[in-house]
Amino acid sequence: MNNVDAVVIASGPNGLVAAATLADAGWDVAVSGGAADARRAVRSAELVPGFTSDLFSVFHPLSTVSPALRGLDLESHGLRWSHAPRALGQARSAAGEDAPVIHPDPADTAADLERRQPGDGAAWSARRGRGRALPLGDAVTGIDVRSGRAVGVRTASGVRYTARRAVIADVSAPALYGSLLPDHAVPACVRADLEHFEWGTPVLKVNYALSQKIPWRSPSLSGAGTVYLGADDRGSPRSAEGTESAWAYTHLPRDITDDASADLLAARVDEVLEAHAPGFSERVVGRVVQRPSDLEAADANLVGGAVNGGTAQFHQQLVFRPGPGTSRSETAPRSARTDRAGGCGGARRAP
Structure with a gap:
């Protein structure tokens, strides 16, 4: 069937949410990209045998509260x-032995913050009919436009x-x-604005397979899903009991994407982790570096290792998308929509 209500270009998370939402509304939707394209930058793999690592995004707080994803009831389909x-820990220095953390229970977080600084706990508490989706199995190379549509x-x-009704581009x-x-x-x-389009700073990611749990200097960081050090690290239970699958990532300076610079920064990441968790390096039994070139090779949207589809500064994609004079998801041709942004919170609703 080559006549549908909408075509979704690229089958990343936002594209798939858009396709599912439209199909639920009764639209016939075709989704471009085969199995290798599906899930795009939300994937896991055994980079080291016996240790499962997330290749791109890892923690998804926006997804768990996304109205779009909640509306799909993915839990009933196995999610x-x-x-x-x-949830999170903040190591304020390599020598610190009592890092603050965010607990699952807000009351526990408030009590811990209050212990550190009277008044902080109270402040924390205060702020507190279906259609069909059809895979095309083929990459889209162009969009047809007639009479501005x-x-x-x-x-x-x-x-x-x-x-018949829309083209949605998750690119x-x-x-x-x-x-x-x-x-x-x-x-x-x-077109003139795109000549000055700025990509985000390149991402460098280091994946570790550890023979034992991370020996944090601050015991409070043990079990934290995300730890901010200046390089982010996350422990994961997806390896044999007593071992750990972890990753760390940081950013290179803008426009520095060569492999040699990435490897130099990766070595610095090792040093930062060792400073915060003495003995860390002795427990590494596997290590895989994902350089900016590796990220782009795995997903064409991650140009130069930029994970947000371009910088989200005020002048470009924070408000003006992709530049001054444009905003929201609409494009110059009517019935074409774009939905490319960092995070996996689900696509915006198509009118």
Whole structure:
């Protein structure tokens, strides 16, 4: 069937949520990309035998409270959320032995903060009919636009799909405006803005397989799902009892994406972890570095290792998406929508 209500380009989390939401509303939806494309930057794998590592995103607080995801009732289809004993810890220095943490119970967090600084605990407490989704199995290479309206897509194999109601692109702004849309459909001002499009700072990620649990200098950090050190580290139970699968990530300076610089920074990450957890290096039985080049090779949206589809500073994608004069998910061609942003909170509702 090559005539559908909507085509979703790329099957990352936001694209899949958009497809499922539209299908629930009775639309016939085609989703581009095969099995290798599905889940995009939300995937896990055994980089070291016996140790499961998350390749990209890891903790998803926005997803657990997302109205879009809640509306899909994914739990009834097998989704199970994994919760760390402590949500987050902040190591204020490598020598600190009593780092503050966020507990699952807000009352416990408030009590711990109150113990550290009278008044902080109280302040913490105060702030406190279905259609069908059809996989195309083929990458989309272009969007057809007629009379200012997106009417369909072309795939790498030459097949055309007509979209009766919408085309939704879960891709970066440069990919949408620079290659998928025809020149005549992109206003000159938008094309000019894209010449100054800024990607985010490159991400470097180091995956560790540990023979024992991380020996944090501060015992309170044991069991924290995320620990802020200047490099983030997360322990995971997805390995043999008594061992640990962990990762750390940090950012390179903007536009520095070469492998040599990434390897140099990865070595520094090892040093930071050793300073906060003496004996850490002795427990490493496997180590895999994901450089910016590796991230982009695994997902074309992660250009130069930038994980948010472009910087989210005020002048670009925080408010103006992708630049001044544009906002929200609408594009110049009517019935085309873009939804590419950091986090896995679900796609915005299509009108």
